[in-house]
Amino acid sequence: MTSQRAAISVKGLRKSYAGKDAVAGIDLEVAQGEIFAILGPNGAGKTTTVEILEGYRTRDAGEVLVLGEDPSKPASGDRTWRNRIGIVLQSAADAPDLTVAETVHHFANYYTKAKDPDHVIDLVGLSEKAKAKVATLSGGQRRRLDVALGIIGSPEILFLDEPTTGFDPEARRAFWDLIRALRDEGTTILLTTHYLDEAEALADRVAVINKGLVLEIATPDLLGGRATAPARVTWSEGDQARSELTQSPTDFVKTLASRFDGEIPDLAITRPSLEDIYLGMIGEL
Amino acid sequence: MRTIKLGLLRGGLEIKEFLRQRESVVFTLAFPVILLFIFGSVFKNKIAPGVTFSQYFVAGMVASGLVNTGFQQLAISIPMSRDLGTLKRLRGTPLSPISYFIGKAIVVTAAMLFQVTLLLGFGALSFGLHLPTSAALWLRFIWLIVLGSACSTVLGIAFSSIPKSGRGASATVSPIVIILQFISGVFFVFSDLPKWMQDIAAIFPLKWLTQGMRSVFLPDSFAIKEPGHSWEIGKIASILVIWLIIGTVLSVRSFKWSKE
Numbered sequence: 001m002t003s004q005r006a007a008i009s010v011k012g013l014r015k016s017y018a019g020k021d022a023v024a025g026i027d028l029e030v031a032q033g034e035i036f037a038i039l040g041p042n043g044a045g046k047t048t049t050v051e052i053l054e055g056y057r058t059r060d061a062g063e064v065l066v067l068g069e070d071p072s073k074p075a076s077g078d079r080t081w082r083n084r085i086g087i088v089l090q091s092a093a094d095a096p097d098l099t100v101a102e103t104v105h106h107f108a109n110y111y112t113k114a115k116d117p118d119h120v121i122d123l124v125g126l127s128e129k130a131k132a133k134v135a136t137l138s139g140g141q142r143r144r145l146d147v148a149l150g151i152i153g154s155p156e157i158l159f160l161d162e163p164t165t166g167f168d169p170e171a172r173r174a175f176w177d178l179i180r181a182l183r184d185e186g187t188t189i190l191l192t193t194h195y196l197d198e199a200e201a202l203a204d205r206v207a208v209i210n211k212g213l214v215l216e217i218a219t220p221d222l223l224g225g226r227a228t229a230p231a232r233v234t235w236s237e238g239d240q241a242r243s244e245l246t247q248s249p250t251d252f253v254k255t256l257a258s259r260f261d262g263e264i265p266d267l268a269i270t271r272p273s274l275e276d277i278y279l280g281m282i283g284e285l
Numbered sequence: 286m287r288t289i290k291l292g293l294l295r296g297g298l299e300i301k302e303f304l305r306q307r308e309s310v311v312f313t314l315a316f317p318v319i320l321l322f323i324f325g326s327v328f329k330n331k332i333a334p335g336v337t338f339s340q341y342f343v344a345g346m347v348a349s350g351l352v353n354t355g356f357q358q359l360a361i362s363i364p365m366s367r368d369l370g371t372l373k374r375l376r377g378t379p380l381s382p383i384s385y386f387i388g389k390a391i392v393v394t395a396a397m398l399f400q401v402t403l404l405l406g407f408g409a410l411s412f413g414l415h416l417p418t419s420a421a422l423w424l425r426f427i428w429l430i431v432l433g434s435a436c437s438t439v440l441g442i443a444f445s446s447i448p449k450s451g452r453g454a455s456a457t458v459s460p461i462v463i464i465l466q467f468i469s470g471v472f473f474v475f476s477d478l479p480k481w482m483q484d485i486a487a488i489f490p491l492k493w494l495t496q497g498m499r500s501v502f503l504p505d506s507f508a509i510k511e512p513g514h515s516w517e518i519g520k521i522a523s524i525l526v527i528w529l530i531i532g533t534v535l536s537v538r539s540f541k542w543s544k545e
Binding site: 054056078079080082083085087089094095097098102106107109110111112149153 | 291294298301305306366369370376377378379380381
């Protein structure tokens with residue numbers, strides 16, 4: 001990953017509101033074609049960071065390049081730059097009296113290289129609702145329409161702010177497949193989420209942020225030293241629950257087995273889940 | 286070119302949305318008719334030989350329709366769209382704000398044309414309203430509607446940056462509109478108002494729109510009662526154009542897509 005090829009590059013980003021730091025010096029780089037997740041608790045600075053990248057907010061300090069341009073004043077012009085990005089906001093409730101098809105077809109006009117609107121409606125699974133008024137859609141269907149409007153312009157970068165909030169499990173899986181398909185087409189995807197399983201299932205890399213700072217950037221399986229973290233072996237011995245942290249659980253269990261005649265009662269070996277790691281990092285554990 | 290084309294497309298979309306919102310259709314289109322019905326039924330007197338109060342009132346209603354449909358409606362609905370995130374979403378696309386403004390001007394003009402057709406039709410059928418008889422007067426009527434709609438649209442967009450939220454917008458905007466209607470000769474005969482009130486009203490476009498509409502709906506002999514003792518058509522056009530320019534500059538400079 002070199003700087004020239006980075007889709008997004010952020011150095012020393014700062015933003016404060018009324019003297020309080022919302023973003024206190026963030027560095028990160030997102031490669032082209034990557035799915036990058038920003039994970040953090042509410043108020044960590046996720047939305048502020050992303051909205052600066054989307055050109056919605058100004059920054060107090062730092063360097064930001066999105067597709068090689070400064071979002072606050074793109075050298076190629078705001079319209080030209082926006083033609084290359086797609087944004088799915090956290091909440092949007094508008095145009096209740098238009099149908100799904102009318103809305104998506106209309107937004108397609110805004111972009112110079114729009115996808116086929118009917119294909120996009122199909123892609124997000126709203127074909128059966130194409131003629132329905134937006135007001136009649138369920139929450140999850142609304143969200144899928146939001147996504148359709150975010151991807152209609154064939155964006156090079158897609159921003160997704162907590163995209164699956166309110167989805168049922170099936171809809172989430174379908175949504176993840178859609179995001180992977182977009183990545184396979186070469187779209188760079190930056191998503192914020194507070195669902196750990198979502199970050200784990202989708203992201204190539206994850207940045208954990210808290211209190212306006214990046215705690216760590218890593219692939220989901222390496223985050224927080226997860227791969228090398230000691231395993232916890234638990235079992236029961238003489239009516240007592242026992243547990244041991246060890247780097248070599250296999251050897252430990254062999255030794256343990258020699259002390260028992262047959263099965264070890266309640267034996268379990270666990271590795272820290274992404275959730276354990278994450279909660280530990282943000283100081284909630 | 287692209288900006289204009291997208292503006293036209295937005296206009297088409299907004300008209301579609303407008304027609305599907307039953308409350309807004311009824312309110313915007315029927316409200317002036319209801320007012321004419323009430324005032325026309327209460328004030329049956331003639332304000333001059335052959336000129337009924339209804340005849341005078343229709344001129345004011347058409348002019349204040351321009352203010353209600355453009356200025357008032359936009360100054361309230363844009364802050365609401367801002368609250369809902371509609372504008373934030375548009376801001377994220379390559380759509381130019383100018384296209385958005387053009388779309389608004391189109392829907393306001395279209396709504397005005399519907400409203401005026403209904404009002405004049407109802408007035409002519411039920412209250413013996415005399416419609417203009419010459420092509421020149423109809424032409425003047427049309428440019429007053431178009432220029433008035435454009436002016437009212439940009440001023441509404443400019444004003445939309447002032448209310449902090451959609452919920453508060455109505456309380457901020459409505460009193461201004463009602464006061465303007467009272468001092469601009471919509472509900473009262475303008476020449477009966479005190480001089481100082483006439484002078485204040487003369488700063489704002491509504492007074493000039495009502496005067497222009499009077500020139501369309503009242504006999505020429507009535508012009509002598511105007512403060513300038515004539516219809517002052519050139520002055521009306523100039524003042525509306527000045528307000529259009531002021532409104533456009535303010536809109537472009539102050540327009541906010543979201544509450545940052």
